[in-house]
Amino acid sequence: MRNEALRLERVRKSFGKNEVLKGIDLGLAEHEVVCLIGASGSGKSTLLRCVNLLEPIDEGTIVLLGEEITAQGVKVNEVRRRIGIVFQSYNLFPHMSVLRNVTLAPRRVLGLSREVAEAEATALLGRFGLAERRDEYPDRLSGGQQQRVAIVRALAMRPELMLLDEVTSALDPELVAEVLNVIRELAEGGMTMLIATHEMSFARDIASRVCFLDAGRILEQGPPGEIFSDPKEPRTQQFLERIIEAGRL
Amino acid sequence: MSVGADPGRGSRILGDLRGSGQGSVWIALASTVVFAAIVVAVVVTSPGWPAVKRAFFNREIFVDSFPEIARAFLLNIRIFLIAEAVILVFALLIAVLRGLPGPIFFPIRALAVIYTDLFRGIPTILVIYILGFGAPALQLSWLERFTPLFWGIVSLVLVYSAYVAEVYRAGIDSVHQSQEAAARSLGLSRPQTLRFVIIPQAVRRVIPPLLNDFIGLQKDTALVALIGPIEAFRQSQIDVAATFNYTPYLCTALLFVLLTIPMARLTDWLIARDRRRQLAGAA
Numbered sequence: 001m002r003n004e005a006l007r008l009e010r011v012r013k014s015f016g017k018n019e020v021l022k023g024i025d026l027g028l029a030e031h032e033v034v035c036l037i038g039a040s041g042s043g044k045s046t047l048l049r050c051v052n053l054l055e056p057i058d059e060g061t062i063v064l065l066g067e068e069i070t071a072q073g074v075k076v077n078e079v080r081r082r083i084g085i086v087f088q089s090y091n092l093f094p095h096m097s098v099l100r101n102v103t104l105a106p107r108r109v110l111g112l113s114r115e116v117a118e119a120e121a122t123a124l125l126g127r128f129g130l131a132e133r134r135d136e137y138p139d140r141l142s143g144g145q146q147q148r149v150a151i152v153r154a155l156a157m158r159p160e161l162m163l164l165d166e167v168t169s170a171l172d173p174e175l176v177a178e179v180l181n182v183i184r185e186l187a188e189g190g191m192t193m194l195i196a197t198h199e200m201s202f203a204r205d206i207a208s209r210v211c212f213l214d215a216g217r218i219l220e221q222g223p224p225g226e227i228f229s230d231p232k233e234p235r236t237q238q239f240l241e242r243i244i245e246a247g248r249l
Numbered sequence: 250m251s252v253g254a255d256p257g258r259g260s261r262i263l264g265d266l267r268g269s270g271q272g273s274v275w276i277a278l279a280s281t282v283v284f285a286a287i288v289v290a291v292v293v294t295s296p297g298w299p300a301v302k303r304a305f306f307n308r309e310i311f312v313d314s315f316p317e318i319a320r321a322f323l324l325n326i327r328i329f330l331i332a333e334a335v336i337l338v339f340a341l342l343i344a345v346l347r348g349l350p351g352p353i354f355f356p357i358r359a360l361a362v363i364y365t366d367l368f369r370g371i372p373t374i375l376v377i378y379i380l381g382f383g384a385p386a387l388q389l390s391w392l393e394r395f396t397p398l399f400w401g402i403v404s405l406v407l408v409y410s411a412y413v414a415e416v417y418r419a420g421i422d423s424v425h426q427s428q429e430a431a432a433r434s435l436g437l438s439r440p441q442t443l444r445f446v447i448i449p450q451a452v453r454r455v456i457p458p459l460l461n462d463f464i465g466l467q468k469d470t471a472l473v474a475l476i477g478p479i480e481a482f483r484q485s486q487i488d489v490a491a492t493f494n495y496t497p498y499l500c501t502a503l504l505f506v507l508l509t510i511p512m513a514r515l516t517d518w519l520i521a522r523d524r525r526r527q528l529a530g531a532a
Contacts (some may be wrong), residue, residue, distance in 0.1 A: 077433075087427065092431075093431070093450075095450050095453065104437075105435035105437060114290045
């Protein structure tokens with residue numbers, strides 16, 4: 001039995017009167033890759049933001065590698081440095097070069113020296129084909145390159161868990177593959193990942209488990225082969241039919 | 250506001266001058282000459298012109314008083330250089346304090362709001378009087394070593410920091426929340442996020458309006474004269490009293506304009522550069 005990397009129990013979250021997460025139970029084993037699918041507004045992004053403590057939850061518990069991170073008195077900055085998150089809109093720091101984007105947190109949070117941080121960043125950038133972009137500013141890069149830098153920036157903190165929030169949704173179609181390939185490489189390297197995505201064929205390809213979110217609940221989950229070819233719930237069937245109609249599966 | 254405060258129009262005029270060849274240059278030149286001629290003609294033919302000319306445009310008195318006023322003007326420059334340096338730091342502190350989150354910091358936020366409301370509301374001249382005459386009147390021994398010049402600078406710092414703090418705050422608010430989310434998600438603390446991510450972006454964005462406030466500050470250094478220090482305006486008053494002629498005032502005005510014009514052009518240039526960058530970013 002592999003160790004549990006992440007467990008959510010009865011997690012609830014409301015924005016005002018609008019309840020976005022209505023009791024989420026979800027577990028991730030170490031090295032597991034779980035994809036969250038579902039329509040926009042089903043709660044995928046909120047779920048990821050809650051795991052990273054960017055949004056405080058109203059009820060329930062979240063446990064990261066055996067430690068409850070939603071308990072009172074937990075140091076949020078300590079938790080966040082162990083969890084990497086990549087956003088749909090990249091969110092690179094526009095006033096810093098690629099290298100400084102990647103080295104900022106390792107230097108200021110992990111306390112690495114400039115030399116060590118830069119050497120590690122350069123190696124990571126090289127691994128993902130970004131070595132030549134080291135000294136460029138984000139606005140000089142393509143969307144795909146920016147998103148890959150954002151992934152490298154998160155990886156530079158040596159996270160134990162990666163959260164990916166629709167990381168290809170803002171990209172031109174021809175740039176999607178280069179980003180997905182990076183994620184695939186991470187999965188092969190054993191990174192534990194929780195991925196919200198609209199790329200169904202990618203999810204089918206990479207996920208060990210797929211969770212279908214609908215109106216703040218996990219309606220159905222299982223191995224991708226099962227969910228995509230033989231969904232049990234009518235809502236899942238409807239959703240997948242619409243995806244197939246749109247030619248995305 | 251000067252024409253230069255409208256970057257769109259300003260740059261378009263310059264753009265035409267450069268871009269559309271010789272023809273438009275001559276048209277612009279001719280219309281400027283005609284316009285200037287009309288203005289000069291109206292002034293020079295007015296019934297009071299000979300008297301005004303004697304009182305304000307006396308070459309001899311100008312030449313005589315200029316060196317002295319220019320020397321006094323160095324004090325204005327010193328006042329605003331010191332004030333600007335302090336304002337840059339103090340106003341940023343106020344803006345950051347005003348943005349502190351949570352109920353615990355309510356008193357500090359309230360204090361920052363009261364401060365900006367108060368010092369944007371009171372006329373600068375009153376602040377200078379109140380501090381310049383009021384503070385020494387307290388007869389506290391540790392206050393006695395401070396000169397009127399010191400109180401003048403303090404007054405300018407207090408008044409202009411209130412404006413500049415608001416400029417900073419607008420800049421901080423303009424940095425998108427996703428930047429804060431990105432920084433916090435990497436484990437940076439809130440102060441670190443402000444220092445490395447939010448404030449550097451905010452300051453870059455507010456440099457033009459900030460310089461605009463500083464142009465105002467440079468002029469207001471003349472108000473410090475009211476509590477004693479002999480800067481350019483006070484010196485010209487002395488010269489006027491000695492000569493019964495207003496030319497020294499003109500001399501002082503000229504010095505102030507010479508000082509603010511480079512600042513105004515720098516501001517325009519920065520605004521135009523930001524516009525170009527935004528256009529390039531959108532493309």
